[in-house]
Amino acid sequence: MVDATDMVPATAASREPATMLAPKKKRPSRAGAIVRYGLLIVVGLVMIYPLLWLIGASFKTNQEIFSTPWFWPQNPTFQGYIDGWQTSTPYTFGRFFFNSLCIVVPKVIGTAVSSTLVAYGFARFDFPGKKLLFGVLIATLLLPDVVTRIPQYLLFRELGWLDTFLPLFVPQWFAWEAFFVFMLIQFLRAIPREMEEAARVDGANTMQTLIFIVVPMLKPAIISVCLFQFMWTMNDFLGPLIYISSVENYPISLALRLAIDTTEAFNWNEILAMTVLALTPSLVVFFIAQKYFIEGIATGGVKG
Amino acid sequence: MAELQLRSVEKTYGNGYKAVHGIDLDVEEGEFMVLVGPSGCAKSTTLRMIAGLETITGGEVRIGDTVVNDLVPGKRGIAMVFQNYALYPHMKVTKNLSFGLRLKGVAKPRIAAATDEVSGILEIEQLLDRLPKQLSGGQAQRVALGRALIKSPDVFLFDEPLSNLDAKLRASMRVRITDLHKRLRDEGRPATVVYVTHDQVEAMTMGDRICVMKDGRIMQVADPQTLYARPANAFVAGFIGMPEMNLVDAVLTRDGGVPQLTVAGQTVAVRDGLAGRITAADGPVRLGIRPQHLDVVDPDAADAFTGEITTTEFLGHEVNLHVRLGGEPLVAVTPADDTTTALGRGDRVGLKPRGAKVHLFAPGDEGENISLGTH
Numbered sequence: 001m002v003d004a005t006d007m008v009p010a011t012a013a014s015r016e017p018a019t020m021l022a023p024k025k026k027r028p029s030r031a032g033a034i035v036r037y038g039l040l041i042v043v044g045l046v047m048i049y050p051l052l053w054l055i056g057a058s059f060k061t062n063q064e065i066f067s068t069p070w071f072w073p074q075n076p077t078f079q080g081y082i083d084g085w086q087t088s089t090p091y092t093f094g095r096f097f098f099n100s101l102c103i104v105v106p107k108v109i110g111t112a113v114s115s116t117l118v119a120y121g122f123a124r125f126d127f128p129g130k131k132l133l134f135g136v137l138i139a140t141l142l143l144p145d146v147v148t149r150i151p152q153y154l155l156f157r158e159l160g161w162l163d164t165f166l167p168l169f170v171p172q173w174f175a176w177e178a179f180f181v182f183m184l185i186q187f188l189r190a191i192p193r194e195m196e197e198a199a200r201v202d203g204a205n206t207m208q209t210l211i212f213i214v215v216p217m218l219k220p221a222i223i224s225v226c227l228f229q230f231m232w233t234m235n236d237f238l239g240p241l242i243y244i245s246s247v248e249n250y251p252i253s254l255a256l257r258l259a260i261d262t263t264e265a266f267n268w269n270e271i272l273a274m275t276v277l278a279l280t281p282s283l284v285v286f287f288i289a290q291k292y293f294i295e296g297i298a299t300g301g302v303k304g
Numbered sequence: 305m306a307e308l309q310l311r312s313v314e315k316t317y318g319n320g321y322k323a324v325h326g327i328d329l330d331v332e333e334g335e336f337m338v339l340v341g342p343s344g345c346a347k348s349t350t351l352r353m354i355a356g357l358e359t360i361t362g363g364e365v366r367i368g369d370t371v372v373n374d375l376v377p378g379k380r381g382i383a384m385v386f387q388n389y390a391l392y393p394h395m396k397v398t399k400n401l402s403f404g405l406r407l408k409g410v411a412k413p414r415i416a417a418a419t420d421e422v423s424g425i426l427e428i429e430q431l432l433d434r435l436p437k438q439l440s441g442g443q444a445q446r447v448a449l450g451r452a453l454i455k456s457p458d459v460f461l462f463d464e465p466l467s468n469l470d471a472k473l474r475a476s477m478r479v480r481i482t483d484l485h486k487r488l489r490d491e492g493r494p495a496t497v498v499y500v501t502h503d504q505v506e507a508m509t510m511g512d513r514i515c516v517m518k519d520g521r522i523m524q525v526a527d528p529q530t531l532y533a534r535p536a537n538a539f540v541a542g543f544i545g546m547p548e549m550n551l552v553d554a555v556l557t558r559d560g561g562v563p564q565l566t567v568a569g570q571t572v573a574v575r576d577g578l579a580g581r582i583t584a585a586d587g588p589v590r591l592g593i594r595p596q597h598l599d600v601v602d603p604d605a606a607d608a609f610t611g612e613i614t615t616t617e618f619l620g621h622e623v624n625l626h627v628r629l630g631g632e633p634l635v636a637v638t639p640a641d642d643t644t645t646a647l648g649r650g651d652r653v654g655l656k657p658r659g660a661k662v663h664l665f666a667p668g669d670e671g672e673n674i675s676l677g678t679h
């Protein structure tokens with residue numbers, strides 16, 4: 001497959017006739033390309049400008065922020081970062097980062113492991129009641145989140161888990177997000193079973209087949225799952241708002257709001273600076289894993 | 305290194321479809337057994353039951369002295385080569401080869417030695433560091449073969465391993481596999497092989513014995529010569545041989561001990577080689593005669609059918625003549641010479657069956673051969 005795609009430009013180039021017509025033909029398409037890319041760049045800039053502004057503004061002084069819509073700071077300063085990091089609480093912003101990490105890491109791992117297990121079960125095994133169970137799983141996709149908020153709250157209160165991180169990640173250890181399970185199942189369906197059968201003939205048991213054969217083949221999809229979960233969790237505001245009450249346990253999303261609440265005259269530069277910091281992990285992770293992410297979403301990107 | 309026995313093996317799929325109807329098959333130690341048959345006749349199903357990839361819903365499969373019905377594939381002492389190679393896409397060739405041994409916890413030096421040996425035999429040494437997607441089809445199939453070989457299994461199972469390769473490569477791989485089988489036999493570690501194919505050339509050239517299947521039943525198990533010369537029924541007769549054997553409805557009568565066959569109103573006496581073999585009474589039969597065993601003679605010659613040519617196919621050394629005999633089509637293969645090449649559409653020819661090569665079958669698609677004699 002790799003060879004085949006590599007071949008295409010080569011043959012296309014060699015087939016081009018070496019006549020006077022060729023350059024003439026090319027010119028309009030080049031102009032077209034300029035228009036197309038120009039348009040894309042303009043639209044792209046419009047989309048990304050708020051982000052650029054955010055980053056620029058985080059280096060501005062509080063007075064400058066609202067005086068000009070231009071994003072470039074006149075007198076760049078780190079004051080927003082320095083003050084913002086200290087926060088108005090006894091904790092630095094580092095504490096909140098750490099709290100977020102305490103939620104995100106177990107949540108992402110739990111999601112990946114449990115979703116993979118459940119998807120493998122549904123995609124590869126026949127068991128009594130499979131259709132019904134799968135129907136129930138998909139039905140939960142359609143269930144609005146709000147409906148389950150209150151029963152869940154009561155449940156976790158009974159368990160004594162309020163104001164801990166547990167309610168925020170323990171459910172995810174049980175393949176809570178049907179969307180991810182569904183995504184992995186779809187991906188698995190596109191992978192022929194023969195590799196797994198070969199592994200069984202080679203003496204692998206079900207778990208070994210999963211770990212050594214299925215998971216590596218599912219890698220792009222699993223990475224997408226991790227990424228989605230990472231970004232959603234970093235941005236999740238409602239979950240922590242419901243379950244976390246003491247400031248020492250606040251994750252970043254709550255901590256950002258804290259800055260707005262407590263100060264009468266908002267220090268926008270501090271808030272923006274911390275927002276930039278809060279965004280950084282998601283952005284970094286996304287760009288590192290971008291290749292897999294796109295592969296994972298384009299289901300069926302498996303050699304057939 | 306062990307014989308394989310199937311005893312009234314059945315398979316009913318989850319949806320209630322019965323794919324295999326009680327198969328009995330014995331494969332001797334070191335034997336190369338080919339399963340052949342048309343698409344959907346349950347060759348793969350049978351093979352996968354031997355491998356343990358499908359449950360056995362009736363009967364018994366034995367490898368050596370062990371009933372393996374309830375053993376997982378890894379414990380049956382088998383290795384399998386799949387049609388689509390089924391190499392592990394994320395592992396380099398070395399790791400693909402050694403995966404089974406690594407799972408078993410075989411010591412590293414022994415794995416390395418085994419990898420060396422197998423890659424030497426299959427000439428894949430220079431591919432060891434590649435990923436499967438960097439291999440050509442033929443190379444991938446050799447690696448898949450190596451992955452089976454490295455485990456020194458009791459029984460090798462192949463499911464149409466060559467059908468993804470082009471004709472030339474298929475021919476060379478065919479030879480490679482049979483050579484390998486002979487080599488293992490000569491080295492004193494004979495490999496029992498079950499090889500599934502729908503290609504009769506593969507079946508005839510590779511198999512020590514061939515098992516012809518149809519609709520989940522065994523039609524005949526025999527060595528290639530027997531299968532060709534003494535087909536057990538009309539299905540086997542039609543399945544083996546190129547071009548296909550002519551099978552036409554006929555009526556058998558006898559005139560003073562000389563069998564007479566009436567096809568489409570023409571009655572022809574078959575004077576030698578047939579009378580002693582017939583084991584049925586007079587009546588409707590199916591006449592089976594290979595195109596190579598119909599001699600082209602003058603129209604209206606004695607003891608010959610006369611028909612009209614519809615098509616001729618010139619193949620260089622031979623000519624295939626398609627002849628209509630009333631409503632019945634017949635094909636004759638005849639050496640290309642001046643007279644036969646000159647024949648064309650609309651010409652009338654005589655076709656004389658060679659008595660010793662005539663087969664008679666009971667009516668029906670799977671009519672039993674009634675011209676095999678009494679022994």
Ligand SMILES: Nc1ncnc2c1ncn2[C@@H]1O[C@H](COP(=O)(O)OP(=O)(O)OP(=O)(O)O)[C@@H](O)[C@H]1O
Pocket residue numbers: 317318319321323342343344345346347348349350502
């Ligand atoms: N999982 C299944 N469920 C139900 N029926 C099946 C299943 N797998 C195969 N069959 C049916 O069983 C029969 C035998 O299938 P099998 O794959 O063994 O045929 P085959 O001889 O290998 O054919 P081919 O030459 O096309 O590979 C077919 O009629 C097929 O439709």
Ligand SMILES: [Mg+2]
Pocket residue numbers: 347348349
């Ligand atoms: Mg098959």
